[in-house]
Every structure is written in structure tokens, then in C-alpha cells.
Amino acid sequence: MTQAHRSGCPINLSLEVFGDKWSLLILRDMIFGGRRHFREILNGSQEGIASNILANRLKRLVDLGMLTKRDDPTHKQKAIYSLTEPSIELVPIMAALGTWGSRWLPVTEELSIRARVLGEGGPELWDRFMAELRQEHLGIPADPAPDGKTVRQSLQDAYLAVVAGSCTV
Amino acid sequence: MTQAHRSGCPINLSLEVFGDKWSLLILRDMIFGGRRHFREILNGSQEGIASNILANRLKRLVDLGMLTKRDDPTHKQKAIYSLTEPSIELVPIMAALGTWGSRWLPVTEELSIRARVLGEGGPELWDRFMAELRQEHLGIPADPAPDGKTVRQSLQDAYLAVVAGSCTV
């Protein structure tokens, strides 16, 4: 079942997991957007993924152990997708990508503020964020946030502050 | 000329630059392998990139400002590809990818030792490495290495030590 890897290099193998245009965006939306359902991901993404691609990628990510899928008890047709430990540990990579992209690419202010906050927070903030994700997706208890605000909420607040600011000129 | 980005999100824009199976591997070989010529990259890669794909990606990376191309004075047909500041600053991303891949994917020992050394070296080592790359590719003078050994040489030594060790059982 091991489908012939091109090489045993960690960077190459990482690319074989999420080196396409969509997989990492799905994981991004799940990590930062808290999305867990098919339609949430489908309609929530800024980039407009097609439903067949989304279905394909979700299946693939489950097969690769990056996600798990289970039934939603509240709705017989609903599926809940959860992050696994490997995908939770993508947070530092997301942070690095966000920092690099914000520096060198034509990002929009609203969408890059999260990346900046996360980058400036450094490893301690990433750890807190990953602990929150473990609680949310794996059921592992985490210490409550010191300031009573989750990291995701802090990122969201920063985002909303920018959006509000850009309208109230 | 701005070819309609899918969104202004830094992670999405980063993926638009190197979210394919080859671009990042080319940059990896240039950064860690010191490769500067077409054939060097073509034949040196573990993964076996095709020449038409390589030509396409090099052109694309030059257009995107991730590489520059100039003539080699020693051979009228040779081209020298150089990293630019944005691509040099991929080092932390490479390190994060390498660390993550080494932890979660079936890497081979020889090819992941570099990633481990780089990951354990942390930001100070990355900075030294980036300074070396700036000297090599941009002509910006760098302080000599404190132990007289370049970071790339250190990584290479670690690699060779593993290769030797796995043979002398």
C-alpha cells in the first residue's frame, strides 16, 4: 500500500502529503477557521474549492492519517472531520508560511493580520494554540487560557479589529 | 500581469508560489545542495525531475522573483541561477517542513539527518545559514563561521557521518 515515494527526504515526503494547491488550505481552514463539516469548508473557503476536489482531498487526508472522520450524532448525514496530532503540529509550518508570505507576497491586510499575530507570538503562542486544538479535536484537556481568551479568539479579534478599522475611516 | 490570485491570504499566496510538487524541491537543492546549473539540478535531484518541468519551473521562479539567472563567464552556454532574498528566507520554512516530515513521515535516516541538525540548531543556525547564502548568491559579505566551518558543510558532514555509519556495521 506504500505508494512508491519519490525519495525519503523529509521535505519531499511533506510535499507528497500537502504539496498541492488545496490540501494545506483545507487544513488551514480547519485549524484557523475551526471548520469541521464538508459544507463549512466548501462554502467558507476564500478560494472556492470545487466539491469534487474537496471530497477527494478529505478522503486522501483521512487515508494519510492527517484527519479522522466520524458521524455527527445530531444529524445522520453529517460527518465531522477532526485534526490528528500530525496535522495539529502543522501550526509552526503555517506560522512560517504566513510570516514569509506576509513579507514577500501581495497579501491583503485583513487576511495577513492573523499570520502576523501568530508569527510574533512565537513558539509559546503556537504551543498554546496546539494545546487548544488537541482539546477541541482529540479531547485532551488543556489549561485554560491565562487571559481567558483562546488563541483562535485572539486571532479572530485581531482580524475583526482590522476589518472594522478599514471601514471607519 | 498580476494573474488573478485566488485570495490575499499569505498561506494561499505562498502555495501559489511553491504549492506544486517540484518548485520547493528545486529550491531545496539550490539551498542545501548548492546547485546553480540546469544539469546539476536535473541530475542531482533524488526525485528525478523531467527536463521540461525543470525548465518551466526555473522560468517561473525567475518570473516570480525567487531566482535570478545570469550567464556563466566560463561557458557561453551555461546559465547560473541564484537565490534571491525571498528564497533565502525560505530557510525557516524548510526547517519547519524538515522537522515535521522527520517526525511524521517514513523518512530515511541519511536524508533526514540534515533536517534534524537544522531543526535543532534553531533560529541562530538558520540566521548563520542565510547569511552564508546571501554571501554566496547575493555577494553580501558575511562573518566567517565561528568554528571555521560553514553551516552547509556541517550539514554535509552530519550526512556523511550517517552514511559511513550505516556501512561500517
Next chain:
DNA sequence: GCCGACTGCTTGCATTTTGCCACCAGTCGG
């Protein structure tokens, strides 16, 4: 001055992947 190896590509063609759009069967709330 001539041959063989090397330079950075290009071309052609089969296969795979993507993107777009419509559609579906089951389910839930009102």
C-alpha cells in the same frame, strides 16, 4: 580541426489531474 561529451533547453504525445457545473439520495425542521 575534429570528435565526443556537455550546455540549457524544446517538442511531441500519452496520461493524469484539475476546474466547472449539474445533480443526487437521504435527512431535518417547520
Next chain:
DNA sequence: CCGACTGGTGGCAAAATGCAAGCAGTCGGC
């Protein structure tokens, strides 16, 4: 029992990829 919503499928055209061969110019050695 209707209309909105659930996680997807299927069809089809367009684009990207993979593979192999080839190409014009250049260089080193003899």
C-alpha cells in the same frame, strides 16, 4: 410534505505532468 441542507458523484473540457527523444551551440582534448 415541502424546501433547505447533508456529504458527496458524474460528465466533460482544459490544463498539467511524465517520458523519451532531439537539438543547436560550445568546450576540451587530441
